[in-house]
Amino acid sequence: MKHFVTALAAATALGATTTMATADAASLSVFDWSGYEDQGFYGDYVAKYGGAPSYTYFGSVEEAFTKLQSGFAADLAHPCTDGLRKWVAAGLLKPIDTSKISNWDKLLPQIKDVDGVTIDGKTYMVPFEWGNTGLIYRTDQISEEQVSLQLLSDPAYQGKVAIPDAASSAYAMAALATGASSYTDMSEEEFQKASDFLRTIHPNIRFYWSDAGQLDQALASGEVTMGWGWNQSELNLIWNETPAKMMRDTDKGIATWVCGYVHLEASTQSDEQVYDMLNALSAEASGKYIIESWGYAHSNAAAFESADQGLIETYGFADVDSFFEDSLFFDAVNPKLEGRMLKEFERIKAGF
């Protein structure tokens, strides 16, 4: 709704031909997840151009890739690191000139270093938000000592488990559970072990969730007691006062995802405007807003100092360094392995 109002405001401004700047604001097009049109995310852009860019939405990174490859054009897009190698290989992206990103030095170094932000020595993404993917469980039914990824395959939990309908996320979980040395470049043996793990939990699975809301509701109602999901689900459950939390013990296995903005090859807007938007997105004020209002972690390190410390604690980002050391990052997967994961995952889901 908000973006509709914005579009309306922009359209009215265009009709009235007020200032040139207002008309310009909406000429920048952003291809994004829905919800990210929130003006708090890019306050500096609104201040300079007098309005918001225009937004088009996708539901998954794969859907975005397919749409861009069939010729859809925009200036910026918002994928995550694990899929980015394919985007670069398909020639969809322009490298980012980091010298034009005024906040570049303030961004968390561990997030900047994630494989996928930089590919083959070139930077393709300005990291924006990050968070965890982990095992969320009902604390009233499973104790903190008892919970583990291996518990997912326990026959006692038949029909009480949900994992994402996404091969890369499922394999990241399986890699953590089976102790694979790397998830982006597993050996043949590790791949087999991970696949076998997914096969052993298949009989316990109530559903493979395709939207996070499905997982939230199932955990809240008690339909499932454990689910591999995003920190967003944990937050929704906290806000809903459901006794549930994410297993944040890095020894037991937790993953970190990073998403950010990329400059599309098909972009037609001036670099100046594109980089103004990228700077606004990575600014400290935007970071503070996204941490406090959305409960997501931002890439700007300074934002963690200026945001409400109590909220940071509640949302689980108080000790970011420990995550960075031991959690698994959703790096850009080796293309050949990615293909095999996708194929094998379809089989596993069908019970083969």
Place this chain on the structure above:
Amino acid sequence: MAGLLKSEAGKGLALSAPASLYVGLLVAGPLGILVAYSFWTQTYVEIDKTLTWANYLEAATDPLVRHLVLRSIFIAGAVTAATVALAYPIAYFIAFRTNKKTLWLLLITIPFWSSYLLRVFSWKLILGFNGVMNSALLSLGVIDEPLTFLLYNEFAVVLTLAHAWAPFAILPIYVSLQKIDRSLLEAATDLGCSKLERFIRVTLPLTVPGIIAASLIIFIPTVGDYVTPSLVGGSQGKMIANLIQVQFGPANNWPLGATLSLVAMAAVGVVAILFVLLATALGRRIR
């Protein structure tokens, strides 16, 4: 031009030209592209345009494909049988037993006033773990724990689809019942048929075309449905269209997706032709 429009054939061609052009561009064109794709191969982000049977070989030898095609046909068959069986009495009622035909026909189309997606979601709310059905049974004390077999399986897919497609079965059967010459029924009674005999030997055979039409209208689209199985099917209720969607989406293998689409299309065609032959033969026999 005027001369062309005067001849009978010319008039026919001129009249059918817009529709032919439309169908040609929007059906035959895309189908051609699909066939072309099915002979190409995907190499990461590029399409290799060397012609090959590799995709067909993969589709033919993969047990997963066979499994999903068979399951899709089974689910669509169950939906068709359930819908036609439930629709027939309603159509019969409207054709023979009521004077408010328009009102009834209008009532039947009511499900179509809301979006298909919303109807699927409402079934999810009805059948869900803490949904309408479970809450009702729990509060009545019939069950102690919510039933889990209601959702995320083939049953949920069949139920949802049967509800969504009901009007498509009622209307063709109603039309074929409406067309029956009432004097034939009187003649059957005069010649000593009981009500049941009259229905089986006169009414039913005369409505076979309506039943065939209703069955095909339901069977063909439901085999390829992917929204319903992905929302209420869980992992036990996935159908072939879900695998096709994966190829065009996450797996990014359009050629294999195109091949699977054509394989599904061929399977549907074969089953539909067999069904028409069988139904026609049965219709003749009972007469």
